[in-house]
Amino acid sequence: MATDAPTDGGQSLAARVRARFEGPNTIGNSNGFWVGFLVAVAALVAFPLVGNAEQFSLFLVLSLLGLSLSVVWGYTGVLSFGQVVFFGLGGYTFAVVSINFATPGGITAAVLAGVVGGGLGAAVLGYFMFYGGVRDVYVTIITLVATMVLHTFMAQTAGSEWTIGEAALGGFNGMPDIPLLKLGVGAASFQFMYNAIPVWVPGFGTVELDPFYYLALVLLVGTYLGLRALVNSDYGRAMVAVREDEDRTRMFGYNVKRIKLVVFILGGALAGLSGVLYAARNVFIDPTVFTLLFATLPVIWVSVGGRKSLLGAIIATIAIEYIRVTLGGELALVMLGALLLGTILFLPNGIVPWVHRLARQNRPAPADAEGPETPDPTEASES
Amino acid sequence: MVNGINLALQFLDSFAFIVLAAAGLAIIFGIMGVINLAHGEFILVGAYATTLSATKLGLPLAAAMLVGTLVTAAFGVVVERFIISGAVPNWIGQETVGRNLVEPLYDRLADSMVATFGLSLIMVQGARVVFGNSIDTVGTPFGNIAYGAFSYSTYRIVLSGVSIALLVGVYYIFTKTEYGMTARATIQDEETARALGVDTERIYMATFAIGSGLAGLTGALFAPTLSMQPTLGDQFLVEAFVAVVVGGPSVVLGTALSGGVLGAIQAVFTNLYGTFFGRIALLAAAMVALRFLPDGITGFIEAVQSRRQEGQ
Amino acid sequence: MSESETESESRPLGPNVRQTAAEMATGDRTDTLLQTDGLVKRFGGFTATDDVDFGVAAGELRCLIGPNGAGKSTLLKLITGTYEASEGHIYYDGHDITDLEPHERVQRGISMKFQVPSVYGDLSVRENARLPIQRFADGAERNERVDRAIEAAGLTGYEHVDASALSHGQQQQLEIGMAASLEPDLLLLDEPVAGLDVAEREAIAERVTRLNEEEGIAFVVIEHDTDFVASIADEVTVLHNGEVFREGPIEEVKADPAVQRIYLGEEE
Numbered sequence: 034m035a036t037d038a039p040t041d042g043g044q045s046l047a048a049r050v051r052a053r054f055e056g057p058n059t060i061g062n063s064n065g066f067w068v069g070f071l072v073a074v075a076a077l078v079a080f081p082l083v084g085n086a087e088q089f090s091l092f093l094v095l096s097l098l099g100l101s102l103s104v105v106w107g108y109t110g111v112l113s114f115g116q117v118v119f120f121g122l123g124g125y126t127f128a129v130v131s132i133n134f135a136t137p138g139g140i141t142a143a144v145l146a147g148v149v150g151g152g153l154g155a156a157v158l159g160y161f162m163f164y165g166g167v168r169d170v171y172v173t174i175i176t177l178v179a180t181m182v183l184h185t186f187m188a189q190t191a192g193s194e195w196t197i198g199e200a201a202l203g204g205f206n207g208m209p210d211i212p213l214l215k216l217g218v219g220a221a222s223f224q225f226m227y228n229a230i231p232v233w234v235p236g237f238g239t240v241e242l243d244p245f246y247y248l249a250l251v252l253l254v255g256t257y258l259g260l261r262a263l264v265n266s267d268y269g270r271a272m273v274a275v276r277e278d279e280d281r282t283r284m285f286g287y288n289v290k291r292i293k294l295v296v297f298i299l300g301g302a303l304a305g306l307s308g309v310l311y312a313a314r315n316v317f318i319d320p321t322v323f324t325l326l327f328a329t330l331p332v333i334w335v336s337v338g339g340r341k342s343l344l345g346a347i348i349a350t351i352a353i354e355y356i357r358v359t360l361g362g363e364l365a366l367v368m369l370g371a372l373l374l375g376t377i378l379f380l381p382n383g384i385v386p387w388v389h390r391l392a393r394q395n396r397p398a399p400a401d402a403e404g405p406e407t408p409d410p411t412e413a414s415e416s
Numbered sequence: 417m418v419n420g421i422n423l424a425l426q427f428l429d430s431f432a433f434i435v436l437a438a439a440g441l442a443i444i445f446g447i448m449g450v451i452n453l454a455h456g457e458f459i460l461v462g463a464y465a466t467t468l469s470a471t472k473l474g475l476p477l478a479a480a481m482l483v484g485t486l487v488t489a490a491f492g493v494v495v496e497r498f499i500i501s502g503a504v505p506n507w508i509g510q511e512t513v514g515r516n517l518v519e520p521l522y523d524r525l526a527d528s529m530v531a532t533f534g535l536s537l538i539m540v541q542g543a544r545v546v547f548g549n550s551i552d553t554v555g556t557p558f559g560n561i562a563y564g565a566f567s568y569s570t571y572r573i574v575l576s577g578v579s580i581a582l583l584v585g586v587y588y589i590f591t592k593t594e595y596g597m598t599a600r601a602t603i604q605d606e607e608t609a610r611a612l613g614v615d616t617e618r619i620y621m622a623t624f625a626i627g628s629g630l631a632g633l634t635g636a637l638f639a640p641t642l643s644m645q646p647t648l649g650d651q652f653l654v655e656a657f658v659a660v661v662v663g664g665p666s667v668v669l670g671t672a673l674s675g676g677v678l679g680a681i682q683a684v685f686t687n688l689y690g691t692f693f694g695r696i697a698l699l700a701a702a703m704v705a706l707r708f709l710p711d712g713i714t715g716f717i718e719a720v721q722s723r724r725q726e727g728q
Numbered sequence: 729m730s731e732s733e734t735e736s737e738s739r740p741l742g743p744n745v746r747q748t749a750a751e752m753a754t755g756d757r758t759d760t761l762l763q764t765d766g767l768v769k770r771f772g773g774f775t776a777t778d779d780v781d782f783g784v785a786a787g788e789l790r791c792l793i794g795p796n797g798a799g800k801s802t803l804l805k806l807i808t809g810t811y812e813a814s815e816g817h818i819y820y821d822g823h824d825i826t827d828l829e830p831h832e833r834v835q836r837g838i839s840m841k842f843q844v845p846s847v848y849g850d851l852s853v854r855e856n857a858r859l860p861i862q863r864f865a866d867g868a869e870r871n872e873r874v875d876r877a878i879e880a881a882g883l884t885g886y887e888h889v890d891a892s893a894l895s896h897g898q899q900q901q902l903e904i905g906m907a908a909s910l911e912p913d914l915l916l917l918d919e920p921v922a923g924l925d926v927a928e929r930e931a932i933a934e935r936v937t938r939l940n941e942e943e944g945i946a947f948v949v950i951e952h953d954t955d956f957v958a959s960i961a962d963e964v965t966v967l968h969n970g971e972v973f974r975e976g977p978i979e980e981v982k983a984d985p986a987v988q989r990i991y992l993g994e995e996e
Contacts, residue, residue, distance in 0.1 A: 061712050110433050112526045161703075161707060162707065165707045165708070166710070167706065167707055167710060168710070169525070169644075170451075170525040170529075171661070171706055171710060172528060173525075173526060173529065173705065174657070174658075174661055175703050175706055175707070177654075178654070178658060178703050179700055179703065181654050181699055182696055182699045182700060182703075185692055185695050185696050185699070186692075187698055188691075188692070189690075189692035197476055222695060269479055290694075315434070325650065325654075326537075329530075329533050332530055332533075333530075333534075343588040363541035363544050364541075366537045366538075366540070367537065367538050367541045367542060367545075369534070369537055370533075370534040370535065370536070370537030370539075370541070371534065371538060371539035372534070373500065373530060373531065373533065373534030373537070374531055374534035374535055375534075377530055377531040378499065378502065378505065378518045378531065379517060379533065380519075381519070381527065405625070
């Protein structure tokens, strides 16, 4: 419990640090969970040795987009169909800035510009909506319409007059000449795209590893942990209170409009970061990121994964995108549609929380007993 | 002078398009509190059924349109029973494990959006799998009108007239028929309606059927002018959606007014800057409208009228 | 939370408001904490609150009664800012708060318990109790206050139970506790004993009285139960058709034949 005094005298530093990441707002607060988490991260680190890291890095990048919606929708109750607006803004901003300043320093600045672009877009739209008193489903509708506006707008930027500096926006054809991702300044820079680092691994000999994959992985794990700490903090509790009952939370002295705006901006910046990495990875961006289908994908991932669960968002994004890419074509979309329909009807809280609940029910004694805020097993409570 | 005619025709075009696209959705949203994001695909069903009836069964166009409308209405009933109200899955659940499996989607605006989007994915790709990437079209009847150096499809002018007739028809249904009265009572207060013996389930089923039928009619009417692809519903969805929400609680007046206002804005901007910007202007106007008139145009009108009555 | 200013400091009250405040001054209750001036609220064609001048002194325990639809809940929501006034002003602690947002009014010392019990169902009792407190207290002080709030609500031992699993009476106690934990100067309660049995009602009556006498919190309580009202109220305000119909000690008001008539629906 962040900033609550420990109830017993003096916990160890490790226990206090760990307590920041645990709480009722996230799944998994036991030793078993963290062990499993470390195993999973280790597996992801080792993955490029046995699997297609290039393809997988896309799923890691998209997971950031899923997380952005999880924070905004799952934790603050704002269903935004517009996360892709900020994703696209991030990607396009990155493209424009990096094409114009194709030096490592310029590209690094372009990354920041993309994140800021996403956040700024969210600030404008969020202010317009929340400080205008727009509520609930009308927020969803306005974000959906905003996506359509951007799609229509970017699609008609085909003419040569739609050029910022050296960068032509390209209309339906998109922007193909994005420079390879190089971070740093001048000589102290490192190329992440289309770069293969030879590393000697015991048992595998010398393998060529893709640094972009590891960049995406580090950013994803870092973001996950950061968000975990956020939602388990005082501010996170306020976010959840806003989701549960806005009016009541207002009556406890919370500035609900500001909370929604701040979280929305955070979500926009995160989506922007995802967009930057997406554009960097594909070395390309076009208006398909603003289509209705793409706008709904994050909603699908988060609905299926469990909207109140950060981990669920990540797992669902990776799983669904993997299946979608593997199946391909119409079959994938039918599957997606069926999955979405089935989840909303039968498991409205998502799959990962349902699995988690089943797993806990089947344990002889709840393994979460030592967690800080989980229900006492002898009291009547939900599992 | 000619530009004035162009503008007028563009306006009629936009108006008809918006009204016809939105009517079915407005009824479902207004009465059941469900946002049907598969609305475009219901229009698809109507369009395809009409086209196939005309090309494969050789029916005359008017009869084919009737078939298209009825097929879509029937399809709507199926969707309502299986997905919106969950009646069929719950019946299965009761018979097998003794409990309900799903909650109805009424008044669950966000959930209904997401669930029906899932449905639309299935429908579009299903259509692609069954019918391929496109099917043969039906020609546009009635030819063209010429004025000055321009010509304009007569059929599209006819559609404007149809859209007005449609509004009148829906108004009649909701004010003069028993179904209409009961449906409006149910919107006002479902519990009371039920206590008075109204079978609210039937009302919802009938309403969804009517809304679907209207979507089918739209598909049928526009079928001669569109290329028959599984994605044809996309072009209707957003405009329909936006018009319904901007229109507000009154189904007929709301749809008419938002069709008029948004249609006018779209026509003007299309005339000056091209179709892309016409669309952008429409969408931007909708966002502004939702921000300042959260109850839609008719909601705002109701508030103003009452304030006038108070002698303000 | 801020303390009430004494009346000797000049306050931006309108002329007729000062008059009303003076009218209400009896004995030691000379500090007007809350005063509405010509408050009006319309919903479309319906006037829910009609030119209401309503005042509460610091530390007073006022009950708001009247037939259903009289506008009692509306008046409370106007005071908290949940509803925006169509016309009129609201003065609190010497300031015009008419244009303030609800959370700003709460930060100045107004607190409310809603009519429909709405604890955060999925959160535990402790998590519920912590939410209002975490905004202004940290560390050990926070834990203490949360413990006290839970104890005052009679829910020691239920700390980790989900709030939705509590009985109705327990939820009401929890909600009152949460509202009181903000240490307000004015606490608004909308039907705190609806649906409770006699013992639970007495417990709440006792709690409200204690908070009023020991902590000096002013109350405005909407309730229909006349016994409950009689056991706690200093004064009673009767609302009818959105207007203030009568005001005064409960015995007088109860005996007033006009009041009895409006309850029977015969007065217009």
